[in-house]
Amino acid sequence: MDGKATAAAVRGEVAAEVARLVDAHGETARPGLAVVIVGERKDSQTYVRAKRRACEEVGISSFGFELPEETTQEALQDVVRELNARQDVHGILVQLPLPEHIDDEKVLDGIEIGKDVDGFHPLNIGRLCMSGRTPPLFVPCTPKGCVELMDRYGVDVEGKNVVVIGRSNIVGLPLAMLLLHRNATVTICHSRTRDTSAKVKEADIVVAACGIPKFVDKSWLKKDAVVVDVGINAVDDPSKKRGYRLVGDVDYEGAAEVASFITPVPGGVGPMTIAMLLTNTVEACKRHLPAK
Ligand code: NAD
Secondary structure, three states: OOHHHHHHHHHHHHHHHHHHHHHHHOHHHOOEEEEEEEOOOHHHHHHHHHHHHHHHHHOOEEEEEEEOOOOOHHHHHHHHHHHHHOOOOOEEEEOOOOOOOOOHHHHHHOOOHHHOOOOOOHHHHHHHHOOOOOOOOOOOHHHHHHHHHHHHOOOOOOOOEEEEEOOOOOOHHHHHHHHHHOOOEEEEEOOOOOOHHHHHHOOOEEEEOOOOOOOEOHHHOOOOOEEEEOOOEEEEOOOOOOOEEEEOOEOHHHHHHHOOEEOOOOOOHHHHHHHHHHHHHHHHHHOOOOOO
16 A cells, blocks of 8 residues: 555645635635644654645645753743644644653643644543544544555455554554444554464454564465554664665565555555644634635
8 A cells, every 4th residue: 555645645635625725715714733843853853844844735834843852841831822822723733752851741731622633632532432422623643544545445444353563642542443433343462462473363454553673574464464554663774875774563575475455664654644634734724614
């Protein structure tokens, strides 16, 4: 499953929708995303640059806030409060991880839920975990991107055995919930699971999100399994100019021989994550507009 091409298609749709909104309602209807980063982490800076570039490509206004490493808890929460009040900011993203001295829970809980385009607010996550009640305003971008990618490739999850490897609040847990609501039979494996490979051998669909390079081996996979690889791991590679390359949580070459569908790394889930951030930002903006 080509996440790069699918994300490009989603961006095209988002760009058309942004143009339509501005045409119908004027410049105040242009969606705006605030991206806050604290400190100098190179990987975070790369992600933030990619997110801002994607916004610009589709016509979403992006407002960058680069705060120094020593920013205090109070100062960061003040920034979030100011962004909550701004009319031109429809979505707020605080790039994780935050520096050690900052309590990220307090920061994320302070984002107004209608602007929580990352979907990490406990009310949004709580709503995601319950069925038959008010749905969340936003679903976290990586899980949403995995499901969107499978949808666009016609992978039906209903009744299937799905193994999700990883239970983090930002990937594994919300993804398991999304799949459960689509009537998949979901097994969550984690660091204390005994014999993850045996669980994977039963799976029609495997989603790997544990952050361990090439963790899932070809020998674990059922023939024609669908494999979604969320992992992004830097491994040393002296042949590369930057000295490393990115690999997923699945041994791609081996797994590709057995799987019916598989996502590469890079070029799979990563671009879909950013595309879903754009769709969430447009949704956030549209909630303030009269239907047109
Ligand atoms: P995390 O470190 O918060 O969680 C890792 C999870 O893996 C934990 O729940 C842990 O219990 C589980 N785990 C660890 N060892 C295991 C083992 N031996 N067997 C089974 N489970 C095990 O990581 P995360 O934030 O959920 O991210 C997971 C991976 O996905 C990382 O490689 C990260 O870089 C990547 N990621 C990619 C995107 C994207 O857009 N593609 C977005 C977020 C995270």
